[in-house]
Amino acid sequence: MMRVLLSLVLACLVWAMPAFAQNGPLRIEITEGVIEPLPFAAPDFVSDNAAGAEMGRKIAEVVAADLAGTGLFREIQPDAFISRVTSFSSPVQYADWKAINAQALITGAVTVDSGGKLVVRFRLFDVFAGQELGDGLQLVGTQDGWRRIAHKVADQVYSRITGEAPYFDSRVVFVAESGPKDQRSKRLAIMDYDGANVSYLTDSASIVLAPRFSPDGKRVLYTSYESGFPRIYVMNVGSVQQRVLESQDGQMSFAPRFGPDGQAVVYSVSRGGNTDLYRMDIDSGASTRLTNAPSIETAPSFSPDGDQIVFESDRSGTPQLYIMPASGGEAQRISFGQGRYGTPVWSPRGDLIAFTKQSKGRFHIGVMRTDGSEERLLTASFLDEGPTWSPNGRVIMFTRETQGAQGSASLYSVDITGRNLRQVPTKTGASDPSWSPLQE
């Protein structure tokens, strides 16, 4: 199925990149303190046959769910509509949409071409300005891939209105969990960012931990106990072929992450009870040691330019965050608040670091600037950990585990403003999410 999705083709009637500073009023400035969600209408996409109409209804639904899910938009329910959209090309009755306060209107049409491909066209209207926002767009893909097309439509709408890069057409690799806490079985799984289209990449024979996408989204690094000891593996997501990366006898390796070039991998090795950071060239397997201290050094993450690494160390006595050059060398401590800090992850924009913080018996997901300033805690619970960034750096997904014998893990997302905390729907328990880049 992944394969056919990749055949998705973008054909632009006239392509204009988003983020153009539209002069019209239809614009959400996400930097503002409090946001009143922007009301929009997304009538079922029209079609000239019944099968297409069903597809048109489902696509409009996913587009609306994507937008409303950001907390920045509010969907106007179809039963409030005055105007019916029956044709993609007929003029928009702006007054009818204005009357129900739909500031944005999304219309679309669905057809299946002679080759069986799904062809989706859409338009975005600024109702109060009485004009189209950006140009109409046509997307072509497989019928199975209809959700991806819907996400691409929503990505366009989101970008045109917020001026931000989008993130809906993305995937999440995570650990699917089942069974009681003391015998929990864990499998690698992958799904769309909204929880749809789950497929499993491993069986539950071995404990697997913390999968991490490569920058192109085609490979995943993870830790598995397949050998009886924790070791790092790399898997091709398309073929599900895997190989062990690091298998030296007498040592354990874990907490891997790709560098931005997809070539360098940084990770932890435990040997003789001591855990340090190493860096490996994934193709040659050549590795170099980056830290050499009796303290624990783990959870490394590259800066987006590949020049620096942020990591967790207890060299000061408690776990704190440090930044060092990507080739090793002197590290600067950046976390100075009360509590313990772990699992730092550099944002794709480069300006923020997300982390896990443990303080006064609670866990938090937070962000700080790369110099450690402006720390903000976004969540609080019995156990929140392991943040991962949306491709545009606006949203953070993480693991939340409930307490007690019946405790279980699930995925949540939160805006970097701290608003819009939501559970990501998964059928089983879920932990250790890693968000892919935006799909091509």
Place this chain on the structure above:
Amino acid sequence: MTYLSKTFILCAGLVLAACTNADRFGDSNTVDLNSSGGAGAMAGTAQDPASPVYFQQTIGDRVLFQVDQSNLTSEAQETLDGQAQWLLTNTDYKAVIEGHADEQGTREYNLALGARRANSVQEYLVSKGVAGNRLKVVSYGKERPIELCSNEACYAKNRRAVTVIAAIPSS
């Protein structure tokens, strides 16, 4: 008796290795008494000092740690003295030392902490004369708690290192 029970363990080990743990010594003779509730009852008796059950139940196969710590308490050292003595006497067994952490802490940190704990035990046993090549260490971090509640009573039992005995293949 000893021979018979050992044969039984080897058979049980084959079955267990096939369905639960990967075999960490590169052979299929691992007996993981800790991951299998039922095998303990079969693998000899607590009265037989040469049996793994005696090691597990009478000597004690685990030591506990303070929060964030990997140093051995005097109580832990006493247990490990018994473990070392048993391993020196029963030279046809190896051991995997599993380090564990409670659920307070991130996954990565707890893996590293479990490694520290397992290593403390390994170093102590070696200092008492057990050959290093009979011992392996593995960390499970917070992945395998034995007590499920979310308070100190359970956490204290989960911060542990467990010495898991395995028969050395006779070949």
